[in-house]
Amino acid sequence: MPEWQLILLGLVMLAGFAGIVIPMLPGLALMVLAALWWTIADGGGSGRWLVFVLIPLIAIGGTVLKYMVPAKTTAQAGGTTTTLVLGFALAIVLFFVIPVVGAPIGFVLGIYGGEWWRLRDDPAVPSATKAAWPSTKAALKGVALGALIEGVAAVMILGTWIIGVKANGGDFGLF
Numbered sequence: 001m002p003e004w005q006l007i008l009l010g011l012v013m014l015a016g017f018a019g020i021v022i023p024m025l026p027g028l029a030l031m032v033l034a035a036l037w038w039t040i041a042d043g044g045g046s047g048r049w050l051v052f053v054l055i056p057l058i059a060i061g062g063t064v065l066k067y068m069v070p071a072k073t074t075a076q077a078g079g080t081t082t083t084l085v086l087g088f089a090l091a092i093v094l095f096f097v098i099p100v101v102g103a104p105i106g107f108v109l110g111i112y113g114g115e116w117w118r119l120r121d122d123p124a125v126p127s128a129t130k131a132a133w134p135s136t137k138a139a140l141k142g143v144a145l146g147a148l149i150e151g152v153a154a155v156m157i158l159g160t161w162i163i164g165v166k167a168n169g170g171d172f173g174l175f
Contacts, residue, residue: 001038051161069146073145086113087107
C-alpha cells in the first residue's frame with residue numbers, strides 16, 4: 001500500500017477520535033471502516049485479517065460499555081432507564097437547537113426533569129427538586145466514564161492498527 005494511503009487512513013483513524021467528542025460523528029465505526037479499507041486495499045492476508053477482527057471486537061466492547069455504565073450508575077442512584085432515555089432524547093433535540101453545547105444541556109435537563117417528574121408526587125420525598133439531583137449527578141458521572149471508555153477503545157483500536165501496519169511491512173514515513 002502506498003505511503004499516502006496509509007497516511008490518509010491514519011487521518012481517518014484520527015477523525016474517529018473526533019467522534020468521541022462530536023455526537024453526530026460515528027467515531028469507532030469510522031475507525032473500523034478505515035481498518036477494513038486497509039485490510040482489503042493492502043492485499044488481505046491472515047495478519048491483516050487478524051488485526052481487522054480484533055478492531056471491531058474492541059469497538060463493540062467499548063460501545064456496549066459506553067451505554068451500560070451510565071445506565072448502571074443512574075440506577076444505583078435510584079434513577080430509572082426511562083429517565084436516562086429522556087436525557088439522551090433531550091440531548092439529541094437540543095444538539096440541533098443549540099449546536100454543540102445543546103447536547104450536554106439537554107442531557108442534564110432531561111435527567112433532572114425526568115427524575116423530578118417521577119418523584120414529584122412521592123409522599124416519601126419531601127422535595128422532588130432536591131431528590132432529583134443525586135440521579136442527575138450519577139448519570140453525568142456515568143456518561144463521563146462512558147466517554148472515557150470510548151476514548152480508551154479508540155486508543156486501543158489505533159494502537160492495534162499501527163502495530164498491524166508495522167508488523168505487515170507498512171511504513172508511514174513518519175516513524
